[in-house]
Amino acid sequence: MGAATIRVTELCKSFRVARQPQRSLKETAIRLLTRRLEYDTFLALDKVTLEIRAGEAVAIIGANGSGKSTLFKLISGILRPTSGTVHVSGRVSPLIELSSGFHPELSGVENVYLNGAIFGMRRAEIAARLGAIERFADIGDFIYAPVRTYSSGMLARLAFAVAINVEADALLIDEVLAVGDAQFQARCLAKIDELKAAGVTIVYVSHDMGSVERIADKVVLLEHGRVRRTGAARPVIEEYLAAAREGSANAAAGA
Amino acid sequence: MTALDRLALLGRHRQLVYCLVSRDLRVRYKRSVLGVLWAFAEPLVLMLLYSVVFSLLLRVQTPAYPAFALAGVVVWGFLHTGVTYSLSSITQNANLVKKIYFPREILPLAMVLGRAVHFLLSLFLLVPFLIAFDIRPTPYLLLLPLLVLIQLVLVLGLALLFSAVSTLYEDVGFLVNFAFSGLFYLSPVVYPVELVPARFQTLYLANPIAALITSYRAVIISGTPPPWTALGLAAFTSVLALALGLFVFRRVEWSFAEVL
Numbered sequence: 022m023g024a025a026t027i028r029v030t031e032l033c034k035s036f037r038v039a040r041q042p043q044r045s046l047k048e049t050a051i052r053l054l055t056r057r058l059e060y061d062t063f064l065a066l067d068k069v070t071l072e073i074r075a076g077e078a079v080a081i082i083g084a085n086g087s088g089k090s091t092l093f094k095l096i097s098g099i100l101r102p103t104s105g106t107v108h109v110s111g112r113v114s115p116l117i118e119l120s121s122g123f124h125p126e127l128s129g130v131e132n133v134y135l136n137g138a139i140f141g142m143r144r145a146e147i148a149a150r151l152g153a154i155e156r157f158a159d160i161g162d163f164i165y166a167p168v169r170t171y172s173s174g175m176l177a178r179l180a181f182a183v184a185i186n187v188e189a190d191a192l193l194i195d196e197v198l199a200v201g202d203a204q205f206q207a208r209c210l211a212k213i214d215e216l217k218a219a220g221v222t223i224v225y226v227s228h229d230m231g232s233v234e235r236i237a238d239k240v241v242l243l244e245h246g247r248v249r250r251t252g253a254a255r256p257v258i259e260e261y262l263a264a265a266r267e268g269s270a271n272a273a274a275g276a
Numbered sequence: 277m278t279a280l281d282r283l284a285l286l287g288r289h290r291q292l293v294y295c296l297v298s299r300d301l302r303v304r305y306k307r308s309v310l311g312v313l314w315a316f317a318e319p320l321v322l323m324l325l326y327s328v329v330f331s332l333l334l335r336v337q338t339p340a341y342p343a344f345a346l347a348g349v350v351v352w353g354f355l356h357t358g359v360t361y362s363l364s365s366i367t368q369n370a371n372l373v374k375k376i377y378f379p380r381e382i383l384p385l386a387m388v389l390g391r392a393v394h395f396l397l398s399l400f401l402l403v404p405f406l407i408a409f410d411i412r413p414t415p416y417l418l419l420l421p422l423l424v425l426i427q428l429v430l431v432l433g434l435a436l437l438f439s440a441v442s443t444l445y446e447d448v449g450f451l452v453n454f455a456f457s458g459l460f461y462l463s464p465v466v467y468p469v470e471l472v473p474a475r476f477q478t479l480y481l482a483n484p485i486a487a488l489i490t491s492y493r494a495v496i497i498s499g500t501p502p503p504w505t506a507l508g509l510a511a512f513t514s515v516l517a518l519a520l521g522l523f524v525f526r527r528v529e530w531s532f533a534e535v536l
Contacts, residue, residue: 036534045445045446045447046445046447046448046451047447049445094533097376097377098377099373099374099375099376099377099533100530100533100534101530115375115376117375117376119371119372119375119376121371121372121375122369122371122372124299124303126303126306127299127302127303131299134295135295135296135299137291138289138291138292138294138295138296139292139372139376139378140376141288141289141292141378142291143291144291144294147291
């Protein structure tokens with residue numbers, strides 16, 4: 022086993038939720054003066070410890086609100102921990118389509134350069150992968166047209182093609198299968214298998230247990246911000262599904 | 277993270293800075309039928325307007341008033357648009373900020389650099405007027421890069437400061453826009469500094485914008501040394517603004533992904 026690529030230790034993340042939404046200086050000032058600036062604290066992650074070794078494929082599963090996305094954002098560096106640490110060695114890249122970073126007036130190729138730069142790629146790196154990106158997106162000559170002429174499916178495919186061609190030591194994948202048609206999804210899964218075989222560490226967040234079982238060597242089940250169980254895919258998925266059935270049965274009984 | 281680590285991180289993302297600047301310029305210049313021409317028509321139209329109002333109607337006694345006004349308009353334009361366009365640079369990219377990490381200061385930085393390039397190109401609008409008014413360059417023109425550098429530092433500092441704060445508090449954007457309408461009249465854009473009563477001159481030139489506009493005109497149009505004391509003070513204020521802008525930006529940048 023190689024050195025750990027991602028090590029999460031005693032990680033806590035809480036969000037301050039203002040009772041009244043306020044995003045103006047005036048309102049903040051008034052509330053401070055009248056001492057009515059009150060926050061609720063919401064603990065999204067509670068002392069999560071997790072070690073993902075180099076080349077390992079780990080899926081994070083759990084119900085909505087269990088903290089999957091928060092953990093994802095903490096590992097990718099978007100959020101800062103309230104306490105605890107996230108240690109990442111190597112280059113981590115999220116596999117997400119950033120078509121919101123496209124500019125409608127620029128061509129597909131120009132947007133590929135822009136998008137690649139958002140992922141931290143250098144110009145030469147992007148140029149070297151342009152062919153692979155074009156092939157993966159498979160949108161033909163549209164690649165030279167302004168992206169405002171694209172269908173939403175084409176936008177997502179091009180954006181996704183950039184993301185999947187970022188050279189990274191670890192890939193963070195959030196609900197990959199929401200993108201594109203069945204054929205494109207199959208191509209995505211094949212590419213993920215290929216990356217996995219090449220030794221790229223994979224962190225996969227999904228509700229789709231079929232793909233979780235296919236991709237992950239290890240599954241982490243989150244519940245209310247805590248790790249409920251970590252282990253081989255099959256038993257953890259079964260525990261999650263059993264808990265979900267129990268939960269819905271309780272909800273039905275309570276109703 | 278130390279300042280040096282931070283600079284290295286920015287260096288690794290220089291391709292993003294380059295892409296954002298070139299996107300901003302290309303999109304701005306090819307937006308309309310007139311393309312590039314349109315982007316440079318605005319200062320000329322303003323110059324014409326100010327020449328009619330202040331030179332013909334109000335009789336401001338300044339030689340080569342059109343060149344004088346154009347210099348004011350162009351320098352003011354960089355300050356004004358550099359800061360106000362940056363205000364929304366983070367909220368406009370909310371979808372990126374929430375999804376992926378990159379050094380956030382790249383957003384206002386790219387906006388300011390794009391405006392700086394536009395400003396440098398706009399300076400060439402002065403050339404035909406300098407020729408028409410038979411204004412010859414003097415060695416003081418060599419100070420131009422220094423003035424541009426001081427102004428860049430000032431604009432960057434204010435852009436970092438206000439883009440960060442206005443992301444957390446929306447109404448700060450309105451305040452900044454309002455302040456700029458006031459600053460326009462407190463800066464010698466359309467009138468010469470000489471019109472300010474002598475006893476207020478020192479105070480007036482403590483405004484770095486006033487000091488900069490006056491210095492630009494000195495080295496480009498009158499071919500005289502800039503007001504050194506005022507310019508030195510402006511350089512000091514600009515460095516202070518950049519330090520404050522960086523400090524505040526780095527204090528609050530983590531919360532952008534949470535409030536957007």
